Amino acid sequence: MFPAILKTVIRTGSLRLIDGAGRIHGYGDASPPYCTVRLRARHLNYTLALNPELSIGEAYMNGLLTIEDGSLYDLLEIAAKNFQNFERVPWFSLLSSVMRRLKQYNPIDRARGNVAHHYDLSGQLYDLFLDKDRQYSCAYFLRAGDSLETAQENKKRHIAAKLFLDRPGLSLLDIGSGWGGLGLYLAEEAAVEVTGVTLSVEQHKVSEARAAAAGLADRVRFQLRDYREVTGKYDRIVSVGMFEHVGKKNYNEFFTKLNGLLAEDGIAVLHAIGFADAPAPINPFIRKYIFPGADLASLSEVFAAVERSGLNVTDVEILRLHYAETLRHWRERFMANWPRAAAVYDERFCRMWEFYLVLCEIGFRFRSMMVFQVQLAKKPDVLPVTRDYMVNWERARRQVTRRPMRASGGAHVASRPRHQCLRSKADFTAGGGSFTRSAGSLQQARWS
Incomplete structure (x- = not known):
């Protein structure tokens, strides 16, 4: 047959x-x-x-x-x-x-089990193929020769620019905070107060240790809880690589919860894998062996749920081949470290992991998989009317010489002194653009 x-x-x-x-x-x-x-x-x-x-x-x-x-x-x-x-x-x-027609149902207890299946694997495994900051999501390659470490740093900077961190002391919720790298980066770069939530016991343990080692435990707190259990209001919300685990049946619930957690002048950024064409199920091998309970959305599904939640879509960007390149780096590192991975698990596990990494890379290169970044707000006028503020922020930050910061395993990755964090809206003007250096109301600055 x-x-x-x-x-x-x-x-x-x-x-x-x-x-x-x-x-x-x-x-x-x-x-x-x-x-x-x-x-x-x-x-x-x-x-x-x-x-x-x-x-x-x-x-x-x-x-x-x-x-x-x-x-x-x-x-x-x-x-x-x-x-x-x-x-x-x-x-x-x-x-x-x-x-x-299948739509994943993902109650909290099942969500915890699904997360543990993948993210509570040995930290030794992730150290074999991820960057030093353990960024387990799509990197952002500004140049063809960017290393994985550089591209992951670019990704954090790119997301930070979209969060419009225009003043210190903003409260920020990181939904699906991973090993803590993004939250720590945002606290260092823009002096925000970060609350990160994860369902992974191992990620939570590492995140808390990293915050303490970086001297940021007073401004960066990580909690072992489901996003649906979070209360309060936040000026900014970010979620990277977590929406894939929400389940199609829960999209309305997710965006309604975001609306409830977001302050009236708040801004949210969602970074997730999706399909560039019609809605479809996730690959069955990935669902069964790698990410149980996972699902991928098409933008038509995302936008429909956002509309029902009452939030406004204020910006959308599609990252096309960036994840293919990220997966290539991961695959090459994993294959180079195959004996070490087999020593932690076994040969069957290594073949499973190789199939997962290759299958996903192929999906981004030759099929319809892509990454989307959607910026959301309750009010359409809380952001500048052009995207210049994003470009200017990134340009300014790329010019800063960074000092080492402790990573997940005690190694060092990029960081910067707190006193160099953004302190005013003038920081968004570097290189010229939508923000003015002159005094005036925020409303005037948005239109300048």
Whole structure:
């Protein structure tokens, strides 16, 4: 069954399959990429045909599908370039239609378990492929030669610019605060008061230790709780890489909660993975083995929920290939450290992790995955009317020489002295732009 289906599907690229009975099949148009795959069990000739998006990853993870020539990347690139042809197979078309109707339900207890499944893995694993600050989300590459560390620093700066941190002492809520890097960065850069919330026990423990080591425990507090349990009002809210775990059924609840937590003149920035086309389910392998309970949104789903919440969308940016590059860095680092990862877990885990990293990179390069950053506010007039303030803030911060700060494992990453933090709206004027250095009301500054 599976070899016959591939004959219908694979039109571009060059795939050679050695099936479970040892028979050799060739597919494609003889163009690159090239890959030879061996199935090491007869039953795979049939089981791979039932749900290939799930079962191919399982077979690779279990060592029953091996790459004889080329690489896993080549195999998944061929699959991605021929993905639209899967719709020609009636069974796949029906399965796809059913999966599109699934919407994740994510109550708090289940959310905690889902987070623990991934984020409470050994810190040694994450140290093998993440940057020193453990930024586990899309980096921002200003130049082709940017290192992962530089690009992750760019990402934090880019998000900070969109938060419009125009005065010290702002209260900021970080929903899904990870290992604390973004919260600590914002506290250092703009003298804001940060409250971070996470459901990961390990991330919470590391975050608190980092805040204490940086001497910021008085201004940066991390809590082990669900965002739905948070109360109070915040001048700024940021959420990076957490919306993927909300679940489609809970989008209305998420944005309604944001509206309730945001001060009247508050601003929020949401950074998340999504689809650039119609709504669809997350890959079943990723959902089962990597991020249980996860889902990806299309902008049509996000905007509909935002509209119902009463919030205003004040800015949107699509980061196209930035996550593909981020994942390339992660994949290359992980593959270089494979023996160390296998020593922490085992070879099967390493193959699972490799499949996850390659699959996601392929999704951003050749399919419809992208990252969106949405800026939200209760009132449309709380921000300057042009985007110059973002550009000016980033330019000014890139020019600052930074000193070391303690990272998650005691290493040092970029930071800066507190006395150099932004202190006035004049800081947004560096390089010229939408803010004026002259005295005047904030309203006048917004229109200048």
